[in-house]
Structure formats: structure tokens, C-alpha cells
Amino acid sequence: MLEILRALPSLIRQWVTPNIRAYLDSRQPTIWVLSLFVGLSVAGAAICFRLLIGVAQLYWLGDTTEQVLTVARYTPWYMILAGPLLGGVVVGIMITRFLPARRTAGVADVIEARAMTGRRLGLREGIIGSLTTAFSLGAGASAGREGPVIHLGATLASAVGHRFSLPGWSHRTLLAAGVASAISASFNAPIAGVLFAHEVILGHYAMRAFVPIVISSSVGAIVSRAWFGDTASFIVPQYQITSYFEFPAFVLLGVTCAFVAVMFQFVLFAADFLARRSPVPIWALPIGGGLIVGLMGIAFPQILGVGYETTDLALWGQLPLALMMTLIVMKTLATAITLAARFGGGIFSPALYLGAMTGGAFGIIAASVFPEMASSQALYSILGMGAVAGAVLGAPISTTVIVFELTGGYALSIALLLTVAIAHGITQALHGHSYFQWQLEMRGLFVKDGPHRSVLRNVRVMDFMKLPGDDAEPEFLDPDLTTPTLKPTDTLEAALRTFDSGGHTRLPVVSDAETGKIVGWAEQVEALSHFNRRLIAASEEEHR
Numbered sequence: 412m413l414e415i416l417r418a419l420p421s422l423i424r425q426w427v428t429p430n431i432r433a434y435l436d437s438r439q440p441t442i443w444v445l446s447l448f449v450g451l452s453v454a455g456a457a458i459c460f461r462l463l464i465g466v467a468q469l470y471w472l473g474d475t476t477e478q479v480l481t482v483a484r485y486t487p488w489y490m491i492l493a494g495p496l497l498g499g500v501v502v503g504i505m506i507t508r509f510l511p512a513r514r515t516a517g518v519a520d521v522i523e524a525r526a527m528t529g530r531r532l533g534l535r536e537g538i539i540g541s542l543t544t545a546f547s548l549g550a551g552a553s554a555g556r557e558g559p560v561i562h563l564g565a566t567l568a569s570a571v572g573h574r575f576s577l578p579g580w581s582h583r584t585l586l587a588a589g590v591a592s593a594i595s596a597s598f599n600a601p602i603a604g605v606l607f608a609h610e611v612i613l614g615h616y617a618m619r620a621f622v623p624i625v626i627s628s629s630v631g632a633i634v635s636r637a638w639f640g641d642t643a644s645f646i647v648p649q650y651q652i653t654s655y656f657e658f659p660a661f662v663l664l665g666v667t668c669a670f671v672a673v674m675f676q677f678v679l680f681a682a683d684f685l686a687r688r689s690p691v692p693i694w695a696l697p698i699g700g701g702l703i704v705g706l707m708g709i710a711f712p713q714i715l716g717v718g719y720e721t722t723d724l725a726l727w728g729q730l731p732l733a734l735m736m737t738l739i740v741m742k743t744l745a746t747a748i749t750l751a752a753r754f755g756g757g758i759f760s761p762a763l764y765l766g767a768m769t770g771g772a773f774g775i776i777a778a779s780v781f782p783e784m785a786s787s788q789a790l791y792s793i794l795g796m797g798a799v800a801g802a803v804l805g806a807p808i809s810t811t812v813i814v815f816e817l818t819g820g821y822a823l824s825i826a827l828l829l830t831v832a833i834a835h836g837i838t839q840a841l842h843g844h845s846y847f848q849w850q851l852e853m854r855g856l857f858v859k860d861g862p863h864r865s866v867l868r869n870v871r872v873m874d875f876m877k878l879p880g881d882d883a884e885p886e887f888l889d890p891d892l893t894t895p896t897l898k899p900t901d902t903l904e905a906a907l908r909t910f911d912s913g914g915h916t917r918l919p920v921v922s923d924a925e926t927g928k929i930v931g932w933a934e935q936v937e938a939l940s941h942f943n944r945r946l947i948a949a950s951e952e953e954h955r
Contacts, residue, residue, distance in 0.1 A: 437578060437581075437619070438577055438578060438581060439619070439622075441575065441577070442577065442581050442584060442585065442623050443622060443623055443626060445571055445572065445575070445585060445623075446584075446585065446588045446622075446623035446624070446626045446627045447626055447627070447630060448571060449564075449567065449568045449571055449585055449588050449589050449592060449627050450588065450591075450592040450626060450627035450628065450629070450630030450631050450634075451630055451634065452567050452571070453563070453564035453567050453568065453589050453592035453593050453596065453627070453631060454592055454595075454596040454630060454631040454633075454634035454635055455634065456541075456560075456563050456564065456567060456593075457560050457563070457564065457592075457593055457596035457597050457631070457635070458596065458634070458635065458638050458639075460541060460544075460545055460556070460559070460560055460563065461556070461597070462475075463542070463545035463546075463549065464545050464548045464549045464556065464717075465477070465549065466549065467498075467545060467546045467548070467549020467550060468494075468549045468550075468551075470494075470497070471486070471490045471491070471493055471494035471497070471550070471551070472486055472490070472494070473486075477717070477719060477720065478720050479551070479712075479715055479716040479717075479718075479720060480712055480713055480715070480720045480721055480724075481720065483708070483712040483715060484712060488709045491551075491705060491708050491709050491712065491715075492702075492705040492706065492708075492709060493705070494550050494551040494705060494708075494715075495550050495551045495552060495700075495701035495702070495704040495705040495708065495715075496698065496701045496702050496705050497550065497701070498546060498547060498549070498550020498551065498552065498697070498701055498754075499550075499697035499698040499699070499700060499701025499702070499752065499754070500697070500698055500701075501546055501550075502543055502546065502547055502550075502697040502701075502753065502754055502755070503693070503694040503695060503696070503697040503698055503753075504694065505539065505542070505543040505546075506543065506693065506694075506697070506753050507693055507694045509539045509543075510536060510539060510540060510543070511536070512536075513693050513753070514753050515540040515541075515543050515544050515547075515559065515753075515754075515755035515756075516532075516536070516537065516540050516559075516562045517558035517559060517561070517562050517757055517850075518558050518561050518562065518611065518612075518757065518847050519847045519850035519851050520532070520562055521561060521562055521565040521586065521590060521612060522611070522612060522847055522851060523851060523854065523856055524565065524569065524586060525583050525586055525587070525612055525613065525614075526851075526856060526865050526869070527856075527865075527869050531569050531573055532562075532565055532566040532569040532570075532586075533566070534566055534567075534569075534570045536566075537562060537563055537565075537566030537567075538563075538566070540559065540562065540563075540755065541559055541560075541562070541563045541755075543755045544556075544559035544754075544755025544756060545559075545755075546755075547749075547754040547755040547756055548716060548717060548755070548756055549716075550701070551704065551705070551708060551715040551716055552701070552704065552716070552749045552754040552755070552756055553704055553714050553715060553716070553718070553742065553745035553746045553748075553749045553756075553761065554717075554746055554749045554750060554754060554755070554756020554757060554758070554760070554761060555717060555756055555757035555758055555759045555760030555761055555762075556597065556717055556756070556757065556760060557593075557594065557597055557598070557757045557759040557760060558756065558757020558758065558759065559755055559756065559757060560593045560594075560596075560597045561590050561593045561594065561757075563593065564589035564590055564592055564593030565586050565589045565590050565593075565612075566589075567589055568585045568586050568588055568589025568590075569582070569585070569586060569589070571585065572585040572586070579948075580617075580619070580620075580952045583613065583620075583952075584613075584619070584620040584623050584624065585623065586612065587608035587609065587612045587613050587620060587624050588608065588623050588624045588626070588627035588628075589627065590604070590607065590608045590612050591604035591605050591607070591608040591624045591625075591627050591628035591631065592604065592627040592628055592630060592631030593631065594607050594608075594628070594631075594813075595627075595628040595629070595631035595632040595635065596631035596632065596634060596635040597635075598813065598816065598817055599632060599635055599636060599639070599641075599816065599817075600632075600812070600813050600816035600817060601628045601629055601631065601632035601816075602628075602812050602815075602816060603809055603810075603812040603813035603815075603816050604624075604628040604631065604632075605621075605624050605625055605628045606808055606809035606812050607806060607809035607813070608624050608628070609621075609624070609809075610806050610808055610809045611804065611805070611806045611809065611847070615952075617952060619952075658826070658829065660777050660781075661794060661826050661829050661830050661833075662829065662830075662833055663773075664769075664770060664773050664791060664794055664795060664798065664830055665798050665829065665830040665831070665832070665833025665834040665837070666833060666834070666837060667769060667773055668766060668769055668770070668795055668798035668799045668802065668830065668834040669798070669802055669833065669834040669835075669836075669837035669838045669841070670837075671739065671765055671766075671769045671799055672762070672765075672798075672799045672802035672803045672834060672838050673802075673838055673841050673842050674743065675743050675746075675761075675762070675765060675799070675803060676803060676842060676844075676846055676849070677842075678743050678744065678747045679746070679747045679750060679751075679758070679846065680849065681747070682747035682748060682750070682751035683747075683750065683751045685751065686751035686752065686753075693753065696751075696752045696753050697752050697753050697754055699752060700748050700749060700751065700752020700753070700754060701752070701754070703748050703752075704745055704748055704749055707741060707744070707745050708745075711737070711738065711741050713734075713738055713741075713742075714738065714741050714742050714745040717760045718742070718760060718761065718764045719760065721738070721764065722763060722764050722767045722796070725767040725768055725770075725771040725788075725792050726767060726771075726789050726792045726793065727789065728771070728787070728788040728789060730768075730771065732772055732775045732776070735768040735771050735772045735775075736768075736772055738764075738768050739765055739768045739769060739772070742761060742764055742765060742768070743761075743765065746758065746761040758803060758804075758846055759800060759804065762799050762800040762803040762804065763796045763799070763800050763817075765799050766792075766795040766796035766797065766798055766799030766800055767792045767793075767795055767796050768792075768795070769795040769798075769799060770788075770791040770792040770793065770794050770795020770796065770798075771788050771791060771792040771795070773791050773795065774787070774788040774790065774791030774792065775788060777791065790823060790826070793814060793823060793827070794823070794826055794827055794830040794831075795830075796814055796817075797810055797811055797813075797814040797827050797830065797831045798830045798831050798833070798834035798835075799834065800813070800814070801831040801834060801835050802831075802834040802835050802837075802838035803838075803845065803846050804845055804846065804847070805835075805839075805844070805845020805846070805847065805848060806845070807831050807832060807835040810831060811827055811828060811831050814827060815827075855868065856868070856869075862945075862946060862949040862950075863942075863946060866903065866942060866945045866946060866949070867902065867903050867904035867907075867942070868902050868903075868904055869902075870902065870903040870941065870942070870945065871899065871900055871901065871902060871903070872897050872898065872899050872900070872901045872902075872903070872906050872920055872933050873899035873900065873920075873931075874903075874941065875903075875933065875937050875938055875940075875941040876897075876899065876920050876931040876932060876933045876937075877931055877932050877933075877934065877937070878930070878931045879929075879930075879931065885928060885929075886919075886928070886929040887927045887928055887929065888919060888921065888927035888929065894915075894918070894919065895909055895913055895915070895918060896918060896919050896920065896921045897909060897918050897919070897920045897921075897933050898920065898921065898922065899920055899922060899930065899931070903938060903941070903942060906918075906933060906938055907935075907938060907939075907942075910935040910938065915935065916934065916935045916936070917932055917933070917934050917935070918932070918933050919931075919932060919933075920932060920933050
């Protein structure tokens with residue numbers, strides 16, 4: 412026994428030392444500290460973003476409050492029209508002069524930056540895009556504030572991460588940490604921020620990424636609560652599930668929410684399709700869109716801005732059935748026009764809005780059919796919020812937790828999980844995409860197909876081709892030969908197909924087919940080896 416005790420320190424040292432060495436070699440202490448800094452900076456930026464929205468409202472509402480509906484009811488109709496219209500003039504100038512992509516960015520751009528390893532989000536474009544979006548929402552554009560804040564957080568995290576020589580996985584982790592802090596600070600939802608960063612941005616739940624993301628999300632929540640107070644985004648009335656026999660109604664609500672989510676996405680796609688093919692110049696699109704949204708806002712001021720006040724009214728059962736049914740259609744059209752017209756904004760808040768209206772309307776109908784069994788309208792509105800948002804975002808887990816934290820309603824967990832799952836499953840069966848996946852596939856990026864597809868389409872021939880030596884004589888193609896060639900910018904997928912179609916093992920790489928100068932050589936074995944290394948690295952990142 413004495414010998415065992417004497418040997419115990421040595422055994423512990425042998426066990427612990429390799430783990431500590433691996434921990435230090437992977438630069439995790441640095442990443443933890445950086446995640447703390449990212450959380451602080453993103454939280455500050457998110458607070459400033461919300462304040463800027465209020466400042467932008469002054470010129471047409473004369474108030475900085477988030478209670479847009481209350482103030483709009485006492486605002487002259489011509490000012491309601493002037494808000495989005497003049498906002499469109501400013502947005503048109505901003506996107507044409509200062510944003511090369513001629514649009515503001517959002518969550519899909521963050522996912523693209525994560526999928527395309529090494530791509531950096533431009534800090535200048537991120538800040539200008541955030542200012543444009545803040546003015547858009549302050550002008551009454553019918554969209555959400557979560558997507559722009561997420562992009563701003565990821566942009567700040569990307570700027571911080573690229574100032575240090577860190578492993579590739581750490582840049583993606585810091586990107587997700589910035590997103591987590593943005594959600595946490597915007598919605599006072601730190602748990603949801605952690606889950607959203609893993610589920611939507613990273614696409615996996617690696618243990619190595621968990622601590623930095625939690626640190627950043629926690630800091631975001633602390634700073635936000637210190638500034639705005641420790642309150643949920645929505646004030647929810649008392650509710651309870653009346654009977655377990657009501658669960659079939661929750662399933663039917665999930666089906667209904669799935670159709671609303673699919674309809675919402677198709678209208679967004681159709682509006683974007685029409686706007687892209689419109690002869691109207693880019694700078695004029697926001698003006699036309701602002702005019703339409705302003706006219707709609709005169710009749711239905713409930714659609715203006717982020718819409719949290721109207722969502723609250725639905726939760727409290729203060730909206731009649733006919734109005735909620737109408738607002739489902741009007742908010743869908745207003746958001747589609749807003750985004751297609753190049754106003755800045757996201758789709759999370761509109762999805763919550765539509766879910767609350769759908770659930771509230773469903774609850775009224777259910778109560779009229781089964782008055783003894785139906786629960787309160789607030790319960791159905793909360794369930795609808797989670798179901799529509801989860802289906803649109805393609806993030807059922809994090810959306811469920813977001814609804815918990817936004818409403819403070821944890822007692823309905825079984826009903827909410829069931830409703831969200833049904834809505835998500837049917838949406839995938841009917842549509843097969845989330846809104847973000849559709850945006851990425853429009854750009855040729857298929858993240859849902861797995862890492863192998865991303866590697867095949869993102870890796871270029873220049874990444875694995877062999878360059879000639881410094882003292883080598885220039886080589887040129889033989890004009891009498893018909894050997895196929897590759898370009899440095901060709902994708903790995905195109906290169907492998909070229910190798911396979913002709914049975915070649917080695918091909919020349921030329922930058923200009925006319926001059927025929929060979930800038931390097933691509934070998935099939937090296938292309939396959941590079942492909943395998945990238946897949947192994949992706950698998951290791953997901954499981955460490």
C-alpha cells in the first residue's frame with residue numbers, strides 16, 4: 412500500500428500532463444480569453460444597435476420607444492407613410508454607395524463564412540450594414556433585428572480572431588461565440604444563444620467549442636441585463652394546460668404552423684425572385700418598397716417595425732380572431748416586400764409574430780369548438796411562436812429554448828416540444844429547407860449535404876497543386892496535344908471529374924488558356940489526399 416501511495420503522484424502526473432499539454436497546444440486559454448472579449452464587445456454593439464433603432468424613429472414617430480404600435484396610433488397618416496418612404500431613400504443610398512453586395516448581410520452570411528474556412532467577414536461592411544439595418548427598422552421596415560445583430564456579432568468576432576495566429580477551428584468557434592453573445596444580449600436568452608450557435612452556425616456540438624461559446628453568451632446576458640434589466644422580452648399572462656386530452660390539438664397546431672411557415676418562406680422567395688428580375692434600379696427598390704409598406708402601415712400599423720408589441724397583444728388575447736387572421740397575411744407580405752426591397756432586417760421576429768397570430772387564432776377556434784377542454788389563448792400563442800420560428804429557421808432545439816427564455820414559460824415544455832417537432836418535421840417534408848439553407852443554396856453552397864460537399868465545392872486547385880521551382884524553366888502547353896487543363900480557381904469537384912473522365916493522373920494548371928503557360932501541376936493522388944485530410948479535420952473538429 413505504501414508503494415502505491417508513493418507511486419500515485421507519478422501516475423497522476425503521467426495521466427494529467429498529456430492532457431494539459433494538448434490543452435495548451437491547442438491555444439484554448441487564449442481562445443477562452445478572446446471569447447470573453449468578444450462577448451463584451453458584441454453585447455455593447457447589440458445595445459447600441461437597439462438604441463440606434465430608437466433614434467431612427469424620431470423623425471417620423473417622434474419617440475424612441477419600442478412600443479411602435481401605441482405611438483403610431485397617434486401619428487398622422489402622412490408621417491406613417493413618410494417613415495418607410497424616406498427610410499427607403501436613405502437605405503437606397505447606403506446599399507449602392509457603401510455596400511459592394513448591394514444588400515445588408517445576415518445569418519446566412521455567417522454560416523457561409525463558417526463553411527468556407529478562412530473567409531473573413533469584412534468589419535467595414537458589417538458596421539455599415541448594421542447602421543443601414545438599424546435605420547431600416549427604425550424607419551418602420553417590417554423585419555426582425557436578430558439577423559443583423561447576429562451578423563454584427565460574428566463580424567466583430569471574426570475581426571478579433573484574425574488578429575491572432577490561431578488554429579482553424581478556433582476562428583469558427585469565435586464566430587459562433589460572437590453569435591451566441593449577440594442572441595443573448597438581444598433577447599436576454601443566454602442558453603438559447605449557446606444552442607443556436609451550435610445548432611445553426613457550427614452545425615455540431617463539439618466539447619472544445621462549448622466553453623468559449625458559453626463564456627461569450629454569459630457575458631452578453633450579463634451586460635444586457637445590466638443595461639435593460641432582468642426581464643423577458645415578452646410579458647406572458649398566466650396559463651395552464653387544461654387537459655392531457657388537449658395534446659391532439661397541439662399536434663394539429665403544429666401542422667397548421669408548418670403550413671404558415673412554408674407559406675411565409677415561399678412568399679419571401681417569390682418576392683425576392685421578382686425583385687431580382689425587376690427593371691427597377693437597385694437604389695430605387697427600397698423607395699418603392701418603403702412606399703408600399705407605408706401604405707400598408709396606414710391601414711395596419713401592427714405590421715410596422717419589429718412587431719414585439721403586437722406579439723404581446725396576441726399573447727394577452729387582446730386581438731380579435733379576424734384581425735389576427737388578417738395580420739398573418741399582411742405581415743407576411745410586408746416582410747417579404749421589406750426584404751426584397753433590400754431593407755435590412757431578419758426573419759426571426761416576423762416568424763415569432765406569425766406564430767403568435769397563428770397560435771392565438773387557433774386557440775380561439777379551439778375554445779369555440781371545445782370550450783371545456785381548451786387552454787388559454789396565451790398558451791396557444793406561445794406554442795405557435797416556437798413552432799413557426801423553429802420551422803422557418805430550421806433550428807427546433809434552440810428555438811424551443813429561445814421561446815422558453817423570451818416568455819419565461821417553462822411549464823409547457825412537453826406541449827412546446829411536440830408542437831415545434833411536428834411543425835419542423837412537416838416543413839422539412841414539404842419544403843426540405845430552412846430559410847437560411849435556401850439563401851445559401853442560391854449561392855451554390857449546400858451545407859446540409861455534409862462537410863464533403865462543402866469541401867468539394869470550396870477547395871480550389873490552387874490549394875493542392877504543385878508549383879514549379881524558382882529556378883525552373885517556364886513550361887508551355889504543346890499546341891498539338893489535346894490534354895485537358897485545369898485553372899487555379901477550378902473547384903476540387905471539377906478537378907476530380909476531369910481526372911476521372913479522361914483517366915488522367917496528372918494535369919497541367921494554366922492561368923490563361925491563350926498563352927498556354929503552365930503555372931503548376933495537379934495530381935490526382937494529391938487531390939484525393941487533400942480531400943481526405945479536410946474530411947478528417949472536419950470530423951475531428953466535430954468530435955473534440
